[in-house]
Amino acid sequence: MELAIGIILGCCALGAGMAMIAGIGPGIGEGNAVASACEAIARQPESKGSVTTTMLMGCAIAETTGLYALVIAILLIFVAPSLLIDILVDTMKSL
Amino acid sequence: MKLNKTSLKFKIIDVFYITMMILPIVFGIVLQVLTKPMSEGIAITGARVYFTIPMPVQDFPVTESQVNSAIVLIVIFFFCLFITHGMTKKIDLKRQHIAELIVEKVDSLVKENMGEYFKGFAPFIIAILALSAFSSLLTLFGLYPPTSDINIVGGWAVLVFFLITYYKMKCGPLNYLKGFTEPVALLAPINFISEFATPISMAFRHYGNVLSGTVISVLLGSALAGLSSMLLGSLPGFLADIPLFQMGIPAVLSIYFDVFSGCLQAFIFAMLTMMYVGGAFDLETYKQKKAQKSAKNKQ
Numbered sequence: 001m002e003l004a005i006g007i008i009l010g011c012c013a014l015g016a017g018m019a020m021i022a023g024i025g026p027g028i029g030e031g032n033a034v035a036s037a038c039e040a041i042a043r044q045p046e047s048k049g050s051v052t053t054t055m056l057m058g059c060a061i062a063e064t065t066g067l068y069a070l071v072i073a074i075l076l077i078f079v080a081p082s083l084l085i086d087i088l089v090d091t092m093k094s095l
Numbered sequence: 096m097k098l099n100k101t102s103l104k105f106k107i108i109d110v111f112y113i114t115m116m117i118l119p120i121v122f123g124i125v126l127q128v129l130t131k132p133m134s135e136g137i138a139i140t141g142a143r144v145y146f147t148i149p150m151p152v153q154d155f156p157v158t159e160s161q162v163n164s165a166i167v168l169i170v171i172f173f174f175c176l177f178i179t180h181g182m183t184k185k186i187d188l189k190r191q192h193i194a195e196l197i198v199e200k201v202d203s204l205v206k207e208n209m210g211e212y213f214k215g216f217a218p219f220i221i222a223i224l225a226l227s228a229f230s231s232l233l234t235l236f237g238l239y240p241p242t243s244d245i246n247i248v249g250g251w252a253v254l255v256f257f258l259i260t261y262y263k264m265k266c267g268p269l270n271y272l273k274g275f276t277e278p279v280a281l282l283a284p285i286n287f288i289s290e291f292a293t294p295i296s297m298a299f300r301h302y303g304n305v306l307s308g309t310v311i312s313v314l315l316g317s318a319l320a321g322l323s324s325m326l327l328g329s330l331p332g333f334l335a336d337i338p339l340f341q342m343g344i345p346a347v348l349s350i351y352f353d354v355f356s357g358c359l360q361a362f363i364f365a366m367l368t369m370m371y372v373g374g375a376f377d378l379e380t381y382k383q384k385k386a387q388k389s390a391k392n393k394q
Contacts, residue, residue: 060363064296067303074306 001092008084016076022069029062105181112177119166123238126162142244160244167229167241197221208366209373216372223251224365231305231357234349242357243305245298252294255368259293262376266384297367304360308352316345 037055041048130145142159149155178194186192198217201224205217230242241247263271275286319340327337 064300070303
C-alpha cells in the first residue's frame with residue numbers, strides 16, 4: 001500500500017516535470033518575436049508604439065501552449081495525487 | 096443646475112465616494128484576517144469556501160473569489176461615480192481630465208481594432224479591462240485575486256464566446272454553418288474544434304499567468320524563509336526568528352508578476368475580445384444581405 005502511494009506521488013511529480021518541457025517552445029517563439037521586434041524598431045524607431053503592442057500580443061498568444069502545460073503540471077501536483085490515492089484506497093477496500 | 100464645487104454638499108458626496116472605494120478593500124482584508132487559519136503559513140491554496148447555500152440540484156458555494164470580485168465591482172462602481180462627479184462643459188475639476196482621457200483612449204482603441212460599426216462596444220471593453228486589471232491588482236492588498244480562479248475567467252471567456260457566435264450568426268445561420276467548411280469541406284471537424292478552443296485558450300491564458308505568478312512567489316517566499324532560518328537559526332533568542340531574506344526581495348518579483356503581468360493580461364484579454372468579435376462579423380456580407388432584403392420588401 002505504501003509502495004503504491006509512493007509510486008503514485010512520484011509518477012505525478014515526474015509527469016508534472018515532463019509536462020513543463022513544453023516551456024521550451026514558447027521560449028524559442030517569444031525570443032524570435034522579440035528579436036524581430038527589436039530589428040523593426042531599430043529600422044523604424046518612429047513605429048515603436050505599434051510594434052511593441054503587436055509584439056506583446058504575439059508573445060501572449062505564443063505563451064498559450066506553455067500555459068496549457070503549466071495547467072496540466074499544476075493539476076498533476078495538486079489535484080491528481082489525492083484523486084488517485086482515493087481510487088486506490090477504494091479498490092483496496094473492495095478487494 | 097449650477098454646480099458649486101466648494102459647497103459642503105459636494106464635498107460630503109466626494110468623501111462618501113472615496114470612503115466607499117476604500118471600505119470594501121478594508122472589509123476584504125478584515126474578512127481574510129478573521130477567517131484564515133493562522134498556523135497555515137505560506138501555502139498554495141485555491142479559493143477558500145466561506146459557506147454553501149443549499150440548492151435543489153447542487154449546493155452553491157460562496158467562495159473567496161466571488162466575494163473578492165464583488166469587492167472589485169463595488170470599488171470600480173464608486174471610482175466611476177467619483178471620477179464623473181461634478182462634470183461640467185467647461186472643465187474645472189482635474190479628475191474630469193482623467194475621465195475624458197480614459198473615454199477617448201478606449202474609443203479610439205475600439206475604433207482602430209474593430210471598425211466604425213462596433214463603436215458601441217467601448218463601454219463593454221473598458222468594463223472587462225478594468226474588472227480584470229483591478230482583480231489582478233487585488234494581490235497588492237494581500238487578497239486572493241479572482242482572476243487566478245478558472246471559474247471567474249472562464250465565465251468571461253464564455254461571455255465572449257457567445258458574443259462571437261452572435262456576430263457570426265448575424266449574417267444568417269446558413270452563412271455561419273458555411274463558415275465551417277471554409278477552405279475545404281474536409282476541415283469541418285477541425286474548424287468546429289477550433290471554435291471551442293477560443294474561449295478555453297482565452298481563459299487558460301489569463302488564469303495560468305496570474306496563477307503561475309502566485310505559485311512562483313510562494314515558492315520563492317518559502318525558499319527565502321528556509322534560507323534565513325538556516326543562516327540565523329543557530330542564533331540565540333528572538334534573533335533566530337528574524338525574517339532577514341523575506342524582507343524586500345519578494346517585492347521585486349511582485350512588481351513583475353502582480354503589477355506588470357496583471358495589467359498586461361487584462362489588456363491582452365480586452366484586445367483579444369476586440370479582435371475575435373471584430374473578426375467574427377463580416378460587414379460586407381451583412382450590408383449585401385440588408386440591401387437584398389430591402390429590395391425584396393420594395394417589390
